[in-house]
Amino acid sequence: MLFQLNTAVTEEEYKAYLLFDSLESLRGKQNIRKARLARLFFLPVFLFSCFYFWNRSPSFALFGAAMFLYYLIQILFLKMIIKRNVNRYINNAKKEGRSLFDPFAQYEFYEEKFIESSPETRVEQNYSAIRQIHIVKERYILLYTFKSVVYVLPIPQVKAQLDEKEFVTFLSSKCANVEYY
Numbered sequence: 747m748l749f750q751l752n753t754a755v756t757e758e759e760y761k762a763y764l765l766f767d768s769l770e771s772l773r774g775k776q777n778i779r780k781a782r783l784a785r786l787f788f789l790p791v792f793l794f795s796c797f798y799f800w801n802r803s804p805s806f807a808l809f810g811a812a813m814f815l816y817y818l819i820q821i822l823f824l825k826m827i828i829k830r831n832v833n834r835y836i837n838n839a840k841k842e843g844r845s846l847f848d849p850f851a852q853y854e855f856y857e858e859k860f861i862e863s864s865p866e867t868r869v870e871q872n873y874s875a876i877r878q879i880h881i882v883k884e885r886y887i888l889l890y891t892f893k894s895v896v897y898v899l900p901i902p903q904v905k906a907q908l909d910e911k912e913f914v915t916f917l918s919s920k921c922a923n924v925e926y927y
Contacts, residue, residue, distance in 0.1 A: 747854050747855070747856055748855050748856060748857065748916065749853075749854075749855040749908055749913055749916065750852070750853070750854050750855070750907075751852070751853040751855070751899065751903070751904060751907055751908060752850075752851075752852050752853075752903070752907065753850070753851050753852075753853065753898075753899060753900060753903050754849060754850050754903070755847055755848070755849055755851075755898055755900060756849070757836065759886070759898065759900060760836075760846060760847045760898065761832065761833075761836055762885065763886060763888065763896070763898050764832045764835070764836075765828075765829060765832055766882060766885075766927075767888075767896075768828050768832060769825055769828060769829075770927065771880060771925075771927070772925065778824055778825070778828075781824060782821050782824060785817045785820055785821050786817075786821060788813070788817055789814060789817055789818065789821075792810045792811070792813045792814035792817065793810070793814055794810075795807065795809075795810035796810040796811045796814060847898070848862075848864035848865075848866065848867065850864060850865065851863065851864045852864075853897070853899070855913075855916070858872060858873065859871060859872050859873065860873070862897060871891060873920035873921065875891045875892055875893065876889050876890065876891055876920065876921045877890050877891060877892050877921075877923065878890040878921065878923045878924075878925065879917055879918070879921050879923065879924045879925070880924075880925050880926075880927060881901075881914060881924065881925070881926050881927070882901075882927045883926075883927060884901055884902075885900070885901055886898050886899055886900050886901055887899040887901060887904065887914070887917070889917075
């Protein structure tokens with residue numbers, strides 16, 4: 747075993763990760779841009795329907811006006827809407843008694859694989875399963891796998907237990923796609 751790390755992730759840290767992934771990461775920014783452009787495409791359609799159908803069908807024209815306003819509000823307040831949805835997602839999981847993450851986990855990093863052990867699960871992963879690593883300044887290291895699983899390693903806990911530079915160098919040698927935020 748090269749490295750061993752014990753982590754305790756709080757709900758606030760997990761929420762911060764979800765917000766980072768949805769709003770600040772490269773993928774999150776691209777998704778926001780795509781969503782805004784898709785909605786922007788429909789604005790002229792609704793505006794045209796408003797003016798074109800005003801004399802022919804006022805109810806359809808009003809519907810077009812309402813949709814125009816709805817999409818305009820979505821474009822302007824998309825980030826706020828995403829934040830609200832993240833909060834709803836976490837609250838709904840709590841109400842249903844589901845856990846979105848393992849609050850306590852132990853990670854063991856070997857030359858060819860790493861193991862995540864928590865009170866409920868034990869998962870072995872080869873480093874080839876890691877598709878991307880995000881290192882977010884002083885907050886966390888995120889290991890994204892091809893199975894849509896993300897391992898959240900809080901940097902303060904990494905610093906307290908390991909040599910951070912050596913650990914990041916080791917992870918960087920295992921995955922070519924490392925992004926710093």
